[in-house]
Amino acid sequence: MTDLVAYVVAITCVLVAGFAGWHTIRRLPFGNPLFYAVGVLEVVLIALLVGGSIALASTSRDVDGVLFVSYLVTLVVIPPAAVLWGIAEKSRWGTGVVVIAMLTVAVLSVRLLGIWEGTYV
Template structure:
């Protein structure tokens, strides 16, 4: 994963996290705009999963494939889980879970980039 892709995906995740934080602060429940924001992040993560898997198959770098793919799969699972939890939890903390999940996604994207570059083991 290249640094520009990691930055774009992290910015998308943080933007969705800011929207979720605003929902939490206003004490509003999960709604369509927040769902769409998380859906955009999920689409970007699916593209990263496919692109990362293809890049791993084609590279001759010394990348720990199991670790790399496990991070790719994990980061794709987080947004849907947060959405389900956010919709199920009718208090303000349903959207708080989504905010925390989006910050986690942003951090994991940079971790994935570090694994790809070989700077994080």
């Protein structure tokens, strides 16, 4: 887990959150472009889960493995849950849920870096 990976994931999440925020402000329903944007992010998060698990298995760092893996899994679970909620909620707040979820994933990815580096316990 490197700084670059964590911040690229966080920036990607913020971009998707901005796109969803634009949908919310314009009162647009949850549509295919937003679905595809979250889908691309989900692929990145799955790659982070696999890469982070491999890095954890091969490191000699003092990392809390259970906490680290639980953050990785949480990062992967939040976007699909937000998409399901966004599709089910027909008002503008369906996309608002996606905004909050993507910002949450951005914060969790930075927190994950702190766990990896041992600065957060």
